[in-house]
Amino acid sequence: MFESLQSKLSEAFKILRGKGKITEKNIQDAVKQVKMSLLEADVNYKVVKELTDRISQRAIGEKVIQNISPDQQFIKIVNDELLKLFGETASLDLHSRPAVILIVGLQGSGKTTSAAKLALWLKKKNGRNPLLVADDVHRPAAIDQLEALGKSVDIPVFYGDRKDPYKIARESLDFAVKKGCDVVIVDTAGRLQIDEEMMKEAEEIAKVVKPDEVLMVLDSMAGQDVVNAAVEFDKRLSVTGFIITKLDGDARGGIALSTKYVTGKPIKFSSTGEKLDQFDLFYPDRIVSRILGMGDIVSLVEKVQQGLDKKKMEEMEKRLKKAQFTFDDFLDQIHQIKKMGSLSSILEMIPGAQNVKDLKIDDEQVKHVEAIINSMTKKERSNPEIINFSRKERIAKGSGRPLSEVNKLMKNYEDMKKMLKKFNKIDKLGKFPFQMK
Amino acid sequence: MIKLGIFDIFKKGLEKTKNGFLGKALSILKGGNLDSEKIEEIRELLLLSDVGISTSDYIIERVKESKEKDAIEALKKVLLELLGPDESITFANEGLTIYTLVGVNGSGKTTTAGKLAFRFKKTGKRVVLGAGDTFRAAAIDQLKEWGKRVGVPVISHQWGADAGAVVYDTVTHAISEGLDVALIDTAGRLHTKDNLMRELEKIHKIIKKLKPDQPQEVLLVLDSTIGQNAIQQAKIFGQSTGVTGIVLTKFDGTAKGGMIFSIKRELNIPVKLIGIGEGLEDLKDFKATEFVDELLE
Ligand SMILES: Nc1nc2c(ncn2[C@@H]2O[C@H](COP(=O)(O)OP(=O)(O)O)[C@@H](O)[C@H]2O)c(=O)[nH]1
Ligand SMILES: Nc1nc2c(ncn2[C@@H]2O[C@H](COP(=O)(O)OP(=O)(O)O)[C@@H](O)[C@H]2O)c(=O)[nH]1
Ligand SMILES: [Mg+2]
Ligand SMILES: [Mg+2]
Numbered sequence: 001m002f003e004s005l006q007s008k009l010s011e012a013f014k015i016l017r018g019k020g021k022i023t024e025k026n027i028q029d030a031v032k033q034v035k036m037s038l039l040e041a042d043v044n045y046k047v048v049k050e051l052t053d054r055i056s057q058r059a060i061g062e063k064v065i066q067n068i069s070p071d072q073q074f075i076k077i078v079n080d081e082l083l084k085l086f087g088e089t090a091s092l093d094l095h096s097r098p099a100v101i102l103i104v105g106l107q108g109s110g111k112t113t114s115a116a117k118l119a120l121w122l123k124k125k126n127g128r129n130p131l132l133v134a135d136d137v138h139r140p141a142a143i144d145q146l147e148a149l150g151k152s153v154d155i156p157v158f159y160g161d162r163k164d165p166y167k168i169a170r171e172s173l174d175f176a177v178k179k180g181c182d183v184v185i186v187d188t189a190g191r192l193q194i195d196e197e198m199m200k201e202a203e204e205i206a207k208v209v210k211p212d213e214v215l216m217v218l219d220s221m222a223g224q225d226v227v228n229a230a231v232e233f234d235k236r237l238s239v240t241g242f243i244i245t246k247l248d249g250d251a252r253g254g255i256a257l258s259t260k261y262v263t264g265k266p267i268k269f270s271s272t273g274e275k276l277d278q279f280d281l282f283y284p285d286r287i288v289s290r291i292l293g294m295g296d297i298v299s300l301v302e303k304v305q306q307g308l309d310k311k312k313m314e315e316m317e318k319r320l321k322k323a324q325f326t327f328d329d330f331l332d333q334i335h336q337i338k339k340m341g342s343l344s345s346i347l348e349m350i351p352g353a354q355n356v357k358d359l360k361i362d363d364e365q366v367k368h369v370e371a372i373i374n375s376m377t378k379k380e381r382s383n384p385e386i387i388n389f390s391r392k393e394r395i396a397k398g399s400g401r402p403l404s405e406v407n408k409l410m411k412n413y414e415d416m417k418k419m420l421k422k423f424n425k426i427d428k429l430g431k432f433p434f435q436m437k
Numbered sequence: 438m439i440k441l442g443i444f445d446i447f448k449k450g451l452e453k454t455k456n457g458f459l460g461k462a463l464s465i466l467k468g469g470n471l472d473s474e475k476i477e478e479i480r481e482l483l484l485l486s487d488v489g490i491s492t493s494d495y496i497i498e499r500v501k502e503s504k505e506k507d508a509i510e511a512l513k514k515v516l517l518e519l520l521g522p523d524e525s526i527t528f529a530n531e532g533l534t535i536y537t538l539v540g541v542n543g544s545g546k547t548t549t550a551g552k553l554a555f556r557f558k559k560t561g562k563r564v565v566l567g568a569g570d571t572f573r574a575a576a577i578d579q580l581k582e583w584g585k586r587v588g589v590p591v592i593s594h595q596w597g598a599d600a601g602a603v604v605y606d607t608v609t610h611a612i613s614e615g616l617d618v619a620l621i622d623t624a625g626r627l628h629t630k631d632n633l634m635r636e637l638e639k640i641h642k643i644i645k646k647l648k649p650d651q652p653q654e655v656l657l658v659l660d661s662t663i664g665q666n667a668i669q670q671a672k673i674f675g676q677s678t679g680v681t682g683i684v685l686t687k688f689d690g691t692a693k694g695g696m697i698f699s700i701k702r703e704l705n706i707p708v709k710l711i712g713i714g715e716g717l718e719d720l721k722d723f724k725a726t727e728f729v730d731e732l733l734e
Contacts (some may be wrong), residue, residue: 034492039484040442040489040490040665041665042487042664042665044485045481045484045485053707067730078481101537106687106690107543107545107715108542108543108544108545108660108663108687108688110542128522138585138715139576139579140579140582140586141576141577141578141579141581141582142575142579144574144575144578145573145574145575145576145578145579146574147575148574148575148596149574149631152574174565175649183558192687192689192690193690193691194690194691219543219660219662219663221541221660221663221664221666221667222663222664223487223662223663223664223665223667223695223696224484224487224664224690224692225485225662225690225691225693226662226692227485228691229662229691230691246541246542246627248627248629248630249541249627249628249629249666250627250628250666250669251664251665251666252665252666254664255664274542274572274573323515361575367451
């Protein structure tokens with residue numbers, strides 16, 4: 001909670017100071033932070049560099065909205081630019097009858113599963129009558145896999161002679177017409193973009209089926225290199241969109257951003273599980289906050305604006321700087337923060353605090369601390385030095401907390417004061433210690 | 438999720454700020470010798486290879502400390518030191534050796550099981566494959582196909598059956614037949630899914646119960662193209678199954694697999710095998726020197 005308090009304060013001080021325009025200098029920290037965050041999300045290094053350079057060039061000179069710091073405003077700008085980059089939620093263009101969708105990608109990315117999911121999605125959401133085509137003749141049992149998946153959702157699967165990928169492709173179209181299927185989804189083998197023979201195979205299959213859509217499947221866990229594969233697949237096969245899979249994990253999915261940035265082709269679907277109905281259109285706002293990983297700064301600012309009293313904050317800053325932090329101030333802070341919603345939810349919104357993902361605020365403990373402080377007299381709260389043993393006993397009784405907890409609170413209070421002193425020394429060298437990390 | 442007291446969080450926050458100040462001052466002092474352009478080049482190379490920010494920083498600091506004149510030589514040394522001596526997969530002192538293959542979906546577990554079966558069979562060992570992925574459609578058929586290719590038996594149940602039962606049958610079969618090696622394929626699972634991770638723990642308990650000195654190796658199969666998520670995977674799979682080594686698959690692609698440095702540094706898990714294709718023979722022992730050369734090429 002104190003980290004949150006600390007960030008809160010630093011945010012608040014920034015608000016008090018935030019004036020004027022965005023300059024290269026006053027967003028330095030934020031630019032760096034954005035870069036780190038994007039890299040941690042596996043956005044390609046070159047993309048990160050170019051993208052942040054561009055966005056900061058565009059941002060410089062922009063007037064800072066009142067009550068928002070340049071850093072915060074910058075992060076909001078990045079957020080908006082990324083949303084713009086991803087564009088609107090894109091759907092499929094399926095005009096031919098039957099329409100053909102070719103599914104391609106690297107090994108193990110989730111092509112076969114996605115093919116089945118897409119078929120189910122088209123059937124359920126668009127009332128289509130799809131045919132699945134098992135055209136991976138390379139991976140052992142790939143055809144059985146698609147067959148089993150198709151069966152489980154009652155969608156026909158065509159596999160012809162199970163041997164010749166071109167023949168399977170060709171015959172599947174006739175089969176679709178015969179069966180009255182209006183969309184054909186062709187699953188293909190996984191291939192590396194540098195495997196010339198296999199890339200040629202994909203080109204040949206595409207020539208046979210003349211796809212309306214070529215969807216490349218990308219694993220959300222992908223690292224720096226996969227965008228190169230996307231570029232090559234696009235070059236060879238004219239990709240019309242991407243499917244991002246395994247988003248049910250905790251990978252941040254930077255590949256979505258790199259790919260969209262470099263190829264300009266839209267991400268069309270996201271896959272979030274092994275079950276066939278865990279599949280949907282791609283919604284840019286969700287992935288942007290996931291990749292940027294900086295919470296909703298703007299809504300934080302709004303909350304801070306509502307919750308914090310400017311004057312009180314100014315007073316607090318002064319006191320902090322003199323290390324005159326009392327229990328009154330502390331209680332005040334607890335109330336301020338409570339006004340803004342649950343502590344954990346606020347912590348989540350603070351950019352730096354996301355790095356300490358494993359940390360969770362113990363709301364229970366906050367309640368206990370509050371009870372203890374509430375059992376202090378006014379005098380005790382503003383002069384904690386006078387709290388002796390018998391006072392502690394009384395406070396413990398009054399708050400219904402064990403004496404050991406009161407002692408701990410006192411000890412922590414002392415430690416904090418010491419730390420504040422130390423930091424105020426550093427501050428004299430010119431920097432305020434409470435910075436955005 | 439670690440629950441921290443409010444004061445701990447506060448202190449942690451302060452500590453971080455403190456380190457930030459000190460850290461910066463020190464690095465400025467040391468940076469004098471190495472030219473900053475070269476450092477940026479190295480950083481770019483490392484980050485583009487999925488080494489990650491913190492390990493890249495660490496590596497660069499070590500390079501700066503190095504007495505080596507040539508920056509790349511220095512880098513090479515640091516990288517090799519990080520990886521430590523090569524470690525191969527081991528065998529049980531006597532009797533049955535059991536390996537399990539674990540990892541997220543699509544990383545290459547089943548394929549690696551097939552390749553390993555081939556490798557052991559070639560050296561005259563008697564091998565059995567256990568089709569422990571009862572979840573993914575046709576995963577059993579896939580492993581059976583590999584069994585046929587290699588010429589080793591595959592113990593399997595139905596799609597949707599209990600994986601623990603398959604493992605039980607595989608191990609008891611191997612014991613009663615006096616086989617040398619049992620290779621257990623498992624279903625892919627994301628490390629974030631607690632129930633699936635518990636199932637994996639159960640499988641390993643079953644093995645231990647039947648053969649207390651086994652499994653000999655728990656091999657985490659990682660796709661070379663993976664990014665920073667690999668570290669979390671290694672951590673959590675490591676915690677629940679005691680991963681003894683990594684198989685880095687799909688290294689025949691263009692990805693560099695740089696996340697293994699963080700995994701070694703933070704979790705001390707070595708890479709033991711490397712997958713370089715989809716064929717029977719496309720599995721090699723990991724050689725740090727070759728790996729580093731590839732990275733720097
Ligand atoms: N958790 C999760 N697993 C997925 C998802 N999509 C696919 N998979 C799994 O990833 C593995 C590889 O998928 P598959 O469709 O066979 O990939 P392909 O080799 O590209 O055809 C399988 O175990 C799938 O069940 C997803 O969105 N989430
Ligand atoms: N190029 C290449 N492909 C591989 C390698 N290892 C596995 N694969 C492919 O990756 C895909 C997923 O492999 P699989 O063993 O089914 O993964 P599992 O889901 O972890 O069991 C298949 O298409 C394999 O042929 C490798 O070392 N190189
Ligand atoms: Mg497939
Ligand atoms: Mg498998």
